[in-house]
Amino acid sequence: MRDAYQEQMSALNTVLGQMVEEVGRAMEMSTRSLLEADLELAERVISDHDAIAEQSVEAEDLAFKLMALQAPVAGDLRSIVSGFQLVSEIDRMGALALHVAKVARRRHPAKVLPEEVAGYFEEMGRLAVELAHNAHRVLESQDYHDALSLMDDDDAMDDLHRHLFTVMMDREWEHGVSAAVDVTLLGRYYERYADHAVLIARRVVFQATGKTPEQLLEAS
Amino acid sequence: MRDAYQEQMSALNTVLGQMVEEVGRAMEMSTRSLLEADLELAERVISDHDAIAEQSVEAEDLAFKLMALQAPVAGDLRSIVSGFQLVSEIDRMGALALHVAKVARRRHPAKVLPEEVAGYFEEMGRLAVELAHNAHRVLESQDYHDALSLMDDDDAMDDLHRHLFTVMMDREWEHGVSAAVDVTLLGRYYERYADHAVLIARRVVFQATGKTPEQLLEAS
Structure with a gap:
């Protein structure tokens, strides 16, 4: 029974990792479509979005199957619940990347951004993709030190x-x-995107240690 | 065991109902603080916010206790997972009401809103509070007809x-x-607040019928 749990939990984390990598790619393309008024790229983000929604359903199904395993222990249940919450965070990141692409499409062939703020968005886009990539990494590794340090990367976005x-x-x-x-x-879309990446890191800390980042800090 | 489940599930729904009523009250006060540049009211929303965060922790604890009951059946597990997701929706509504209050505080003693848009926010505020109130009602009643009709109330906010x-x-x-x-x-804060109320209704439809609103529609 333990083996079945471990195997399916790892399958769930793999799907979650793929999803977050994909919403990272989506935000990368959205940012380029925004900066370069590239309609084709914006359209691609918009049409790819359905695939992310399908993966969400798949991930939730995996989590339900995990729950249905005979009597998972309390710690397992917390991890499974985290799984559902992670799906929501990643979904939301995908929706925010989609919003960016839609703004780019709406204003095409004009560029949305005045020259003097384009550099900010280039940098916000770079940070967003990096955060998604790091979220993927900590989801796979379940390394809570890495997850804690990811939580600070958000500060650059806020600045x-x-x-x-x-x-x-x-x-x-x-x-x-x-x-x-x-x-x-x-600006709000990028900031919220980063917030969700941080929430993923929080949940990984919890999955790996059974404690919130604040509880860990208190204990140290 | 069934009795213990029913009792604790109903305790969870009561806490969720109280929470959503409170985020409704918060949005009501935030809107007034915004329209009337009422600093005291804005401060109250900001200091009351911690109580909502505490209730979230309480609600999640109740949901974990429900899960730990020996072998809840599959349908029960889905309802419990919904419970966690409902906590997230309601939390987010509280955070959005808090954002509104913070804007009012930041601009005090000036009014944030030019006269020509104040009426829009009065109406958006009224709708937001009504949506929270209706979300409370369907959470208590678990009436999926009511929940489905709540989902349309969102259109007025979008308009x-x-x-x-x-x-x-x-x-x-x-x-x-x-x-x-x-x-x-x-504007974005009010629109998102309404979105979350609609997501609450979606989850009630699922809790009550085991189907998403789209699946129900297909079947009818």
């Missing part, structure tokens, strides 16, 4: 996000309200 | 959200970029 508002507010913004609205929403 | 952008983009917006950024983010 960029704050600076973006400074650019819009404090300097002479000459690009009108429409561009400001787009930049505001896009 | 308001779209109109809001029209006001900022199409007319002569004389309130500058800073106000446009605030209005954009606030």
Whole structure:
């Protein structure tokens, strides 16, 4: 019974790892479609999105099968519940990448971003993809030290996000309200994407140690 | 064993119902603090937020206890997993109400909203509170007909959200970029709040019928 559990749990983590890698790729393409007004790339993110939704269903089915194994022990149950929560986080990251692609498509052939903020989004995109990649890595390794350090990578995103508002507010913004609205929403999408990657790391810490990051800190 | 399950499941649903009612109250106060630049009210939402976080922990503990009951049957497990997912939805609604209060506080003593969009937020606030209230009702009743009709109430919020952008983009917006950024983010917070209420309704449909709303529709 233990063997069946280990085997299926590892299958679940593999699917989750693939999913987070895919939402990372989606955000990479979305960012490029945004920066280069590349309609084809935006369309590809939009049409690929269904595949992510299908993987979610597959992952939830795997988690339900794990639960149905005769009497998994308490710690196992917590890991399985984490599995469901991880599916939600990754789904949400996929939806946010999709939102970015849709903004790029809506404004095509125009570029969405005024030149003076394009660099911010290039960097936010790079960070987002890196966070997804690292989330994949800690999901596979279940290394809670790595997961804890991933949680700090979010700070760089928050800094960029704050600076973006400074650019819009404090300097002479000459690009009108429409561009400001787009930049505001896009900034929010990247920031939330990073938040979800951090939540994945939190759940890995919990799966690996049975403690929240705060509880670990208290104990050390 | 069945009795213990029923009793604890009903305790969990009661806590979830209280939580969603509280995030409804929070959004009601946030909206008033926003419309009336009422700092005291904004502060209250911000300090009350910890209580909602504590209830989340309590609800998750109840759900874990339910799981630990000897061999709950497959349908029960699905309901318990729904319970965890409901906690996440409600948490998120609380966080969004908190965001609104923080914007009101940040701009105090100035009003955040230009007069011409205040009416939109009054209505979005009213809808948000109504959605939370209805989510509470269907959580208690587990009536899937009611839950399905709640899912349409979201359309009114989406319409308001779209109109809001029209006001900022199409007319002569004389309130500058800073106000446009605030209005954009606030609009997004209300829209997401409504989305989460709809997701609660979806989960109630699933708890009550074992089917998603789409599967129910196909079968009818």
